[in-house]
Amino acid sequence: MKKTILFLLFSSLIYAETPFESGNKNFGLTVGTDNSFGNTYTVVGANVNYYVIDNLSIGASYNAFIGDSPNINEVTVPVTYHIPIEGVSYRPYIGAFYNQTFIDAPLNDYNIFGGKIGVSLQTSINSFMSLGWVQEFSTSDKNQKKKGYPQISAGFSF
Numbered sequence: 001m002k003k004t005i006l007f008l009l010f011s012s013l014i015y016a017e018t019p020f021e022s023g024n025k026n027f028g029l030t031v032g033t034d035n036s037f038g039n040t041y042t043v044v045g046a047n048v049n050y051y052v053i054d055n056l057s058i059g060a061s062y063n064a065f066i067g068d069s070p071n072i073n074e075v076t077v078p079v080t081y082h083i084p085i086e087g088v089s090y091r092p093y094i095g096a097f098y099n100q101t102f103i104d105a106p107l108n109d110y111n112i113f114g115g116k117i118g119v120s121l122q123t124s125i126n127s128f129m130s131l132g133w134v135q136e137f138s139t140s141d142k143n144q145k146k147k148g149y150p151q152i153s154a155g156f157s158f
Contacts, residue, residue, distance in 0.1 A: 019128050020082045020091065020120075024051045028153075030063055037107075039068035047076075055082040055091070070104035082120055090121045093132065112138040116151060129154045 019026075030045035047061030057080050065072035080095035099112040118132015130153045137146045 019122065020051060020055045020057075020084075022051050022054045024057075025049070026051075026057065026059070028061075030061070034065060036065065036072060037070065041065035041072065042067045045074075049078070049080070055084055056080070070107055072104075073102045075100050075102075078116075080116070089123075090119050092119050093117065093130070099136075110138055112136050118151065127154070 026047075026049035028047045028049075030043060030047065032043045034041045034043050043063050043065055045061055045063030047059055049057040049059030051057045057078075059078050059080075061074075061076045061078070063074040063076075065074075076097055076099040078095055078097040080093055082091040082093045084091060093116075095116045097114055097116070099114075100109065101112065102109050114134060114136040116132050116134045118130055120128045120130040122128045130151070132151045133148060134151045135146065135148045139145075
């Protein structure tokens with residue numbers, strides 16, 4: 001199972017009163033490293049999220065693991081809710097996700113599902129930073145595996 005060492009997410013948001021309002025779109029890029037199958041990969045990807053109602057986003061992301069073999073690609077569908085608190089510039093969040101990981105043969109593809117919690121700090125009217133924890137659960141062949149790791153992100157409006 002892969003081990004994420006660093007996960008940085010840089011996002012762009014359409015201008016709004018807050019980054020978490022209904023109708024906002026979040027487009028982002030992922031850059032990081034990962035150790036999988038005894039190899040070190042550079043991870044690059046892209047994501048999009050849409051706030052279907054205030055504070056609730058759904059999205060999709062794609063990550064490619066490059067620089068070694070076997071080839072690995074991931075598609076993830078996340079749902080995140082930012083808990084509104086009056087009069088403060090931060091919002092706790094909670095979320096869930098489903099991930100499908102595709103690996104070159106003879107290895108088998110696998111699924112991951114999990115959750116995340118953390119806090120987002122609104123740094124200006126159109127930007128935020130988040131710090132949280134991600135917990136993953138997977139079933140690969142007949143083995144169940146779980147792992148957790150920190151997640152850091154930043155969003156910018158324009």
